[in-house]
Amino acid sequence: MDRIVIVDANARGRGRRLSTLDVIGVGPRLVASLLKSYGYHVDLLPYELFISNPSAARDFDVLAVSYMVSDVGAVRRIIEIWRKVNRGGIVVLGGPGTLDANSLMELDFDIAFKGEVEVTFSNIFSRYGSLYDILYSVREVGALPGLVIKLPSGEIVDGGIGPWAPRDVVNRIVPDVDSVTKYPYYWASRVYVEVVRGCSNFYRPASVGGDACLNCDVCRSGPLNLRIRCPINTPPGCGYCSVPVIHGPARSRDIDGVTREVKALAKIGVTRIVLSAPDFLDYGRDLLVKDLLTDPCNPKPNVDAIDRLLASLSSITEVSEGITTISIENIKPCLINEEVAKILGNYLRGTVVYIGVESCSDRLLKYIGRPSTCSDSIRAVELLSRYGLRPYVYLMHGVPFECNEDIKITLGCIDKFKSLGVEKIVLYRFTPLPCTAFGNYPRPEPAVMNPAKAKLYRLVTEFNRAQKYRLVNRVVDVVIASRYSRNPRYLVSYPVRHGPVVLVRASTRFIGTIAAVRISEVGSDRLVYGELIHVKKRLKLYQHIQ
Numbered sequence: 001m002d003r004i005v006i007v008d009a010n011a012r013g014r015g016r017r018l019s020t021l022d023v024i025g026v027g028p029r030l031v032a033s034l035l036k037s038y039g040y041h042v043d044l045l046p047y048e049l050f051i052s053n054p055s056a057a058r059d060f061d062v063l064a065v066s067y068m069v070s071d072v073g074a075v076r077r078i079i080e081i082w083r084k085v086n087r088g089g090i091v092v093l094g095g096p097g098t099l100d101a102n103s104l105m106e107l108d109f110d111i112a113f114k115g116e117v118e119v120t121f122s123n124i125f126s127r128y129g130s131l132y133d134i135l136y137s138v139r140e141v142g143a144l145p146g147l148v149i150k151l152p153s154g155e156i157v158d159g160g161i162g163p164w165a166p167r168d169v170v171n172r173i174v175p176d177v178d179s180v181t182k183y184p185y186y187w188a189s190r191v192y193v194e195v196v197r198g199c200s201n202f203y204r205p206a207s208v209g210g211d212a213c214l215n216c217d218v219c220r221s222g223p224l225n226l227r228i229r230c231p232i233n234t235p236p237g238c239g240y241c242s243v244p245v246i247h248g249p250a251r252s253r254d255i256d257g258v259t260r261e262v263k264a265l266a267k268i269g270v271t272r273i274v275l276s277a278p279d280f281l282d283y284g285r286d287l288l289v290k291d292l293l294t295d296p297c298n299p300k301p302n303v304d305a306i307d308r309l310l311a312s313l314s315s316i317t318e319v320s321e322g323i324t325t326i327s328i329e330n331i332k333p334c335l336i337n338e339e340v341a342k343i344l345g346n347y348l349r350g351t352v353v354y355i356g357v358e359s360c361s362d363r364l365l366k367y368i369g370r371p372s373t374c375s376d377s378i379r380a381v382e383l384l385s386r387y388g389l390r391p392y393v394y395l396m397h398g399v400p401f402e403c404n405e406d407i408k409i410t411l412g413c414i415d416k417f418k419s420l421g422v423e424k425i426v427l428y429r430f431t432p433l434p435c436t437a438f439g440n441y442p443r444p445e446p447a448v449m450n451p452a453k454a455k456l457y458r459l460v461t462e463f464n465r466a467q468k469y470r471l472v473n474r475v476v477d478v479v480i481a482s483r484y485s486r487n488p489r490y491l492v493s494y495p496v497r498h499g500p501v502v503l504v505r506a507s508t509r510f511i512g513t514i515a516a517v518r519i520s521e522v523g524s525d526r527l528v529y530g531e532l533i534h535v536k537k538r539l540k541l542y543q544h545i546q
């Protein structure tokens with residue numbers, strides 16, 4: 001049986017090591033578990049570990065790389081090492097990066113998986129013995145859904161995006177936990193645990209380039225199953241996002257599987273767990289409809305399912321003792337109501353929650369396929385703050401159909417966000433992604449090139465910096481990760497309930513502890529300095545600390 005090494009290249013960009021990369025995603029862990037279930041010997045390594053020990057590539061038959069569109073540079077480097085060290089082994093690609101035709105043309109690979117892999121794996125492994133056998137058979141069978149083969153001639157046989165896995169299949173496998181200990185300072189990293197696969201927003205942007213919307217309204221008010229297809233083939237969801245195309249409608253994982261995974265992660269010393277979902281409030285909503293959950297705002301959240309999930313996770317020893325913190329990822333403003341905010345406050349008080357506002361112009365929100373209005377966002381921020389969560393808000397600039405008036409409306413809401421307790425605003429530039437409605441639009445100019453956007457950029461930077469000053473003299477619990485590579489007299493630490501990186505001047509013997517620190521100074525809009533007060537807990541770790 002083939003021995004497979006999966007290299008996690010997600011967010012590694014061109015391959016430079018980032019000193020504050022503190023995220024361990026779910027995709028590579030899930031694929032590791034799936035391949036093990038087919039009998040393969042699998043090692044999952046973070047990019048840094050693979051690059052630092054190239055000779056280990058000799059121990060494997062297959063290199064599998066998981067990456068995003070922006071990581072092509074890092075992937076190229078991994079493959080170069082592999083081809084040099086391992087002359088006979090094959091190269092397999094997976095992750096959102098494989099949707100980008102340019103990266104597939106450019107990279108030297110043998111097989112790539114497009115989209116979700118559960119059903120594709122089942123189809124190919126039941127028909128062909130191994131990954132090598134697929135390569136030998138491709139000339140007879142042609143394109144298979146979910147699979148891309150690069151022939152020795154360079155020709156590409158592309159079967160398109162793989163089928164979405166049904167809920168029972170999603171629930172069959174618990175993502176791999178042991179390999180988390182291979183990631184640098186895993187104990188301090190945010191480890192993502194999937195609770196919802198896919199997105200419920202099957203609205204479409206109001207108009208896409210020359211393909212004018214027919215206004216049939218199927219995607220907004222039609223029967224749930226029919227919202228999957230649009231007569232003019234506009235991809236579903238927000239115009240800039242590929243989640244609904246790749247992952248389909250929202251499906252929730254069972255409470256038992258999520259609890260088992262979180263328990264196992266807590267046992268190995270993971271302190272920061274993020275429940276991953278394009279919208280956490282979709283959790284259990286799919287159980288309220290007979291059809292596919294393709295409506296982002298109706299029915300209302302499944303409060304009972306959310307309550308049971310969070311209660312189950314809160315009962316895990318390390319969570320109840322405050323060693324492991326649970327937080328949630330994104331929410332859609334249109335799903336927030338008082339009952340939901342109260343439940344989130346019961347279990348997640350003091351943690352960060354990200355709210356996708358994107359713009360405060362309702363005109364633009366409709367044009368880009370967002371389901372929420374500006375007043376939904378304001379209400380969501382207000383309710384979440386009131387019940388003790390710490391809202392972070394996403395804003396975007398440069399999206400198609402945006403005009404200066406839209407930016408001005410958003411500018412006018414910044415003070416409102418401040419007064420309602422928003423802790424941070426994340427302003428990002430629209431990036432056209434493959435397989436999205438806006439995939440063919442150009443990447444816009446940086447914010448500083450346009451007076452209105454430059455003003456927004458300045459205001460957001462000032463906002464974030466001012467919020468950091470409010471932290472000065474506050475005592476926060478942090479988990480100490482590593483030496484700070486730019487100045488080894490400092491240690492990098494992360495607030496256990498999330499927040500800016502805290503640099504602490506202390507001995508390396510404090511690495512691997514949870515400690516109380518007093519914030520003493522603001523370094524930038526992303527970084528603060530702190531003084532160590534006392535150690536609260538020394539973690540039991542499964543990795544040698546350097």
Ligand code: SF4
Nearest residue numbers: 204213214217219230
């Ligand atoms: S389904 Fe397509 S054509 Fe109909 S309203 Fe939605 S985007 Fe327009």
